[in-house]
Amino acid sequence: MLKKSEQHIHSKRRGFAYEILLTLYASLGNKDELYRIWNLYKQMGKIYNRSYFRMISSLVKLDDLDGAEKILVEWESVNTSFDFDIPNLLINAYCKKGLLEKAEMYISRAIERGKEPTAGTWDPLATGYYKDNQMAKAVEIMKKAIMADQRGWKLNYVL
Template sequence: VPDTLKDMRLYGALLNAYVGAKIRDKAETLMEQMRNKGYCITPLPYNVMMTLYMKLDELDEVEELVSEMKQKKISLDSYSYNIWLSARGSQGSPESMEQVFREMDLDPRIIPNWTTFSTMASMYAKLGQLEKAEQCLRNLETRITNRDRMPYHYLLSLYGSLGNRGEVYRVWNIYKSVFPNIPNWGYHSVISSLVRSGDIEGAEKLYEEWLPVKSSFDPKIGNL
């Protein structure tokens, strides 16, 4: 492995560590060093820094990094677009979020994934645009591939947030048909969703269903 590539990996690992610990000053200093060494030639370090700024609610900094990537002709990847979508949605502007999605949709290298639609659904729900949120969830469902459990948990949680218990049950039944063995966190998702949508009786029934099949006792489920 060339020394340059080793250095890029080491710097990248250190940047991840600083961002994970939310040490902003050290992360920004290291990012500047990476720029000076010519290591910022892929979306990865930008995505890591955008993640930090999202954690710190520094949404303008996300926009600055996207602008820098475009100026330097560094193509955004799916992760870049998804963070940018989240930043725009967090600003309270569905129109500006939709502008990013249109740009993403027109990018021939990018296919919006289920995370894209879960991000948009969550933002629409927070902004009270429930019909658009549900349309995003329908799009999310068409993007589920292979044997990935995570999208089902997001669907359950988001439909619960929208108060749509019918869809919670529909997704739950599909989830159980695809995965015969449901882990504790699957039950946690559906039970908390039913509680949020006001179906306490249904939540209690699923709690009773979970008790004999649980992999281990999870007090978080009992406390819902």
């Protein structure tokens, strides 16, 4: 049905339709179709941050961190408006999988390039260190989250 629906996409709304299809194919666990739609989308020309967000989010959902990393590198190379919400998807995935050093390395590289991590960047890392029983690091990183002072951010209460 999804493939059939693609025949009814009008050119004015093609980008939005592709974003929806990315999400739906990820929900179905169909990585091949996800990449097929992504490649069609890229042929349209400029891709905006929200589309990269959807693609990386979809790949993380499918546990394709290698693919998500490649799309993140692509985003970094064409992006003119840095939004930490996009790399936060991968940072969060790293932390959930216990890949804390990878998460910290990405954050460090972003800081070196003049980017300012948000509380939402630090929070999953602090949680990861907490779950890994590295309390001193968890506290150090949580302080960074608090210092980022992002409006609307709430402390992650780990049970």
